[in-house]
Amino acid sequence: MSIRTGLIGLGMMGRHHARVMRTVEGTQLVAVADAMGDPHGVAGDLPLYDSVQGLIEHGVDAVVCAVPTGLHEEVGLALAAAGVHVMVEKPIAHSTEAGARLVEAFESAGLVGAVGHIERFNPALQELRRRVQAGELGRVLQISTLRQGGFPARIADVGVVKDLGTHDIDLTSWLAESPYERVAAETAANSGREHEDMVVASGRLASGVITNHVVNWLSPVKVRQTTVTGELGAFVADTVTADLTFQANGSVPTSWEAVSAFRGVSEGDVTRLAIAKPEPLKTEHEAFRDAILGVRQDHVSMAEGLDTLRVAEAFIESARSGSRVTL
Structure with missing residues (x-):
């Protein structure tokens, strides 16, 4: 079974995520989203949405969230409510209170919540x-x-x-x-x-x-x-x-x-x-994939990101x- 993945945030990091997500075995990048459009031209022939809701309605199993830090909570909570696994770029959120809400949402939903601490x-x-x-x-x-x-x-x-x-x-x-x-x-x-x-x-x-x-x-x-x-x-x-x-x-x-x-x-x-x-970014994506599949758990969890x-x-x-x- 191939994991259907989406990407929200097509800025400097988003373009690298898009490149790597196209190469990760066992996953398929099916849609991307950014309220500001596609400045680096990474969408190609993929559907381009202007909000996280577009990705959810398109149908995705997992999403990489590379929007500005101040939007991590809003986007992450929407995806958790929709039953979607998420890897959010670091830091987990703009404040520990927001980070704690993300940790709770993903843990209570039984979803993989990861943070992109690429180092x-x-x-x-x-x-x-x-x-x-x-x-x-x-x-x-x-x-x-x-x-x-x-x-x-x-x-x-x-x-x-x-x-x-x-x-x-x-x-x-x-x-x-x-x-x-x-x-x-x-x-x-x-x-x-x-x-x-x-x-x-x-x-x-x-x-x-x-x-x-x-x-x-x-x-x-x-x-x-x-x-x-x-x-x-x-x-x-x-x-x-x-x-x-x-x-x-x-x-x-x-x-x-x-x-x-x-x-x-x-x-x-x-x-x-x-x-x-x-490449560290590809290794990070493979760890996120394997966490979703239950193969291993060496991704950076949201609880670790909150710490x-x-x-x-x-x-x-x-x-x-x-x-x-x-x-």
Whole structure:
């Protein structure tokens, strides 16, 4: 049986979803929708509707929702009421209250509700997590992320914390397999818009792992880097190139007494790992498909998306109040 899929939101992300949805085995993209039309010409010979109602009436089993964040709740609730599985782009919603309503709607209807936290499906991070689970770092001590680049004109309804920062919150919690316990953050708004465009944040997970995140929209240098430091060394993932590097702790003993008294580590061998690099967006869509089929459950659930949004709002609250926030 082929899953009949629809897409609502044909903007920058929507055009990529449309391309990938046409290639996912076991699914068939049957209709698309956008109130603003089809700016990138992705519909082709598919029916193009101007609302979610059009998709519902056309007849779909699952929908990818790539509309602006402020519309996620309205569109998602309509689809849940119609019995349609949904993957909504991240963040899950514009507020935790709206996100909680989405979680409840999909759980009570027994439907798959997923959130498009695509970084989880980056091959470098998937391989990193597998190796951490296999014990290659020993105990994980710290996770540090750096995510910066130019200003995206496409984003107007949320700031950099909810748009980009949610990537790092989600992947950090997922890599460590632990929720956030407390956070502290500073934000800045330098671009003349309502929302913040820079954030630096630190945190502590329930497992004891400490974290730090630097995220901004105001850098001419695009960086997407995650560093996981453990007892045995550090993994560095570059999610732009999907490269994964391991730097081992040095194990060469020293006879210099003044140095050997320091209980730290030294630089060991550096290895760039050869890994397969499937497109993250396609891997994400395959996980959504398999969740609908009941084959596996490694999609990002709406409940997980809501947890991520709660942490993002804690970042914003910490910056506003000047205090650390406990979750």
